Amino acid sequence: MDAVARLAALVGARQMEYVTAARAAGAGNLRIILRHIAPNILGPIIVIASLDVAWIILGIAGLSFLGLGAQPPTPEWGAMLNDARLHLQTAPRLLLLPGAAIFVAVLGFNLLGDGMRDMLDPRTASSRG
Numbered sequence: 001m002d003a004v005a006r007l008a009a010l011v012g013a014r015q016m017e018y019v020t021a022a023r024a025a026g027a028g029n030l031r032i033i034l035r036h037i038a039p040n041i042l043g044p045i046i047v048i049a050s051l052d053v054a055w056i057i058l059g060i061a062g063l064s065f066l067g068l069g070a071q072p073p074t075p076e077w078g079a080m081l082n083d084a085r086l087h088l089q090t091a092p093r094l095l096l097l098p099g100a101a102i103f104v105a106v107l108g109f110n111l112l113g114d115g116m117r118d119m120l121d122p123r124t125a126s127s128r129g
Contacts, residue, residue: 013041043120051113054106061102077102 022032063069064078077098084094
């Protein structure tokens, strides 16, 4: 989901009936934001953030693989993969640990985001039983 779609989802929360009802009941803007809008958008924001962490990890690893990340001696998984690439024929095991670390981290954050989405989405909670 791109930033425009996220913004549209957040702006859409402002148009919901519970906001209109709170406004009709005389609630102020701050009260509407804190008591009605924030609790309803907090779950999607947490899920989106956890899923975006996986993309950030891949982006940083890709940039450091290309030599555009932090400079040595700072350890980075992408730089480790780039260094191990030179020894692929003689020691292919050097690629395994940084590659597996990237894989496990990205998979972990994706599973965390999916689990949080399932837990925080009221539509899936009602279908579970």
